[in-house]
Amino acid sequence: MTDEKRLAELVARLIESRRSESRISPGWIATEAMKDLDPERVSPPLVYIGCHLELRQIARSQLRGRFERDPGESEQHKLWPDLQARYPVLRGGEEPEYVRLEDLTQTDVGYNVARLRAEGNAKLRHADALEAWGRSHWTSAA
Amino acid sequence: MDGLFTTHSIVRYDAMCHAIDAAYEVDEVKDIRDQAIAWEFYGRMARNVEAERRACEIRLRAERKAGQLLSQMEKAKGAAQPGIGRSGGTRSDGPTALRDLGVTKQQSSDWQKLGRVPQEQFEQSLKSGKPTTAGIIRDTTPPEPEKVPVSHDALWLWGRMLDFERLGLLAQPVDDVLLTMTPQLLDDVHRLAPRVARWLSQIGARDD
Numbered sequence: 001m002t003d004e005k006r007l008a009e010l011v012a013r014l015i016e017s018r019r020s021e022s023r024i025s026p027g028w029i030a031t032e033a034m035k036d037l038d039p040e041r042v043s044p045p046l047v048y049i050g051c052h053l054e055l056r057q058i059a060r061s062q063l064r065g066r067f068e069r070d071p072g073e074s075e076q077h078k079l080w081p082d083l084q085a086r087y088p089v090l091r092g093g094e095e096p097e098y099v100r101l102e103d104l105t106q107t108d109v110g111y112n113v114a115r116l117r118a119e120g121n122a123k124l125r126h127a128d129a130l131e132a133w134g135r136s137h138w139t140s141a142a
Numbered sequence: 143m144d145g146l147f148t149t150h151s152i153v154r155y156d157a158m159c160h161a162i163d164a165a166y167e168v169d170e171v172k173d174i175r176d177q178a179i180a181w182e183f184y185g186r187m188a189r190n191v192e193a194e195r196r197a198c199e200i201r202l203r204a205e206r207k208a209g210q211l212l213s214q215m216e217k218a219k220g221a222a223q224p225g226i227g228r229s230g231g232t233r234s235d236g237p238t239a240l241r242d243l244g245v246t247k248q249q250s251s252d253w254q255k256l257g258r259v260p261q262e263q264f265e266q267s268l269k270s271g272k273p274t275t276a277g278i279i280r281d282t283t284p285p286e287p288e289k290v291p292v293s294h295d296a297l298w299l300w301g302r303m304l305d306f307e308r309l310g311l312l313a314q315p316v317d318d319v320l321l322t323m324t325p326q327l328l329d330d331v332h333r334l335a336p337r338v339a340r341w342l343s344q345i346g347a348r349d350d
Contacts, residue, residue, distance in 0.1 A: 125297060125298070128297045132292065
């Protein structure tokens, strides 16, 4: 097993251990991972910070993949099957925490609805424009 | 000095105009045009306004004819095309053919526009103070209507109208579509449907 894969597995294990928690933060996952990798804290401070940053990156990517890109893994909501188990929430910090659907506040829902709508509308507008262009392009060429 | 500075310059000028009219290969007129540019330059240097004007006219006539021949070549793409000419070994079309002729894409485009200028208008333009290729094109080409970008609202409406068709909603009974809606969703739909329907009814059908 490569070292990168070991790190990824460690992060995945820690995420799984937080499964029942209301919030999962990439920062917390990275700190826990560092405890596992360097329990005595012997790394020089800069090395520790560098590793922590990298682990946060890995955690962010896994959380995004798990709760945003591939929500199919989690249990589907009965009434609204498209919903995810967790949603990213920005609470002052620059890094989103992944909060359980049931624990979202109205503001969190609003933030995610606006975010998804912006992404969706941009894609829809792009698709509409491309389709319209295609139609006029091939009609005028014919 | 040869050309338009000789005593037989008028005869020479007429002969060149005739040669341009009779030409059927781009590189023939391209040669005449290149020669005319040199004469134009000499005329300017010698402060011979008349010679410079005639050389300019010949150049523009040659460019116009070249443009007409290039248009014909483009139309003949895929079919048997007119010969590229003496120097052009290849008969391929497009950029290679232009390169063989020593003509840039921009020149080809400008000359073809010049070639489309009606004869009468072209002759009129030549009589103006100091005719140029760009000037004649600008003065004789009707301005393109300004294109207004399609608004987001317009694009959205068009796209959603197509969605009705694309998703097969129009073929489904409305009740089937409403069947799984929660009371809250239904409230919104019932509240907005008449307004949307009224709004959409303003679009009407087009008679074509």
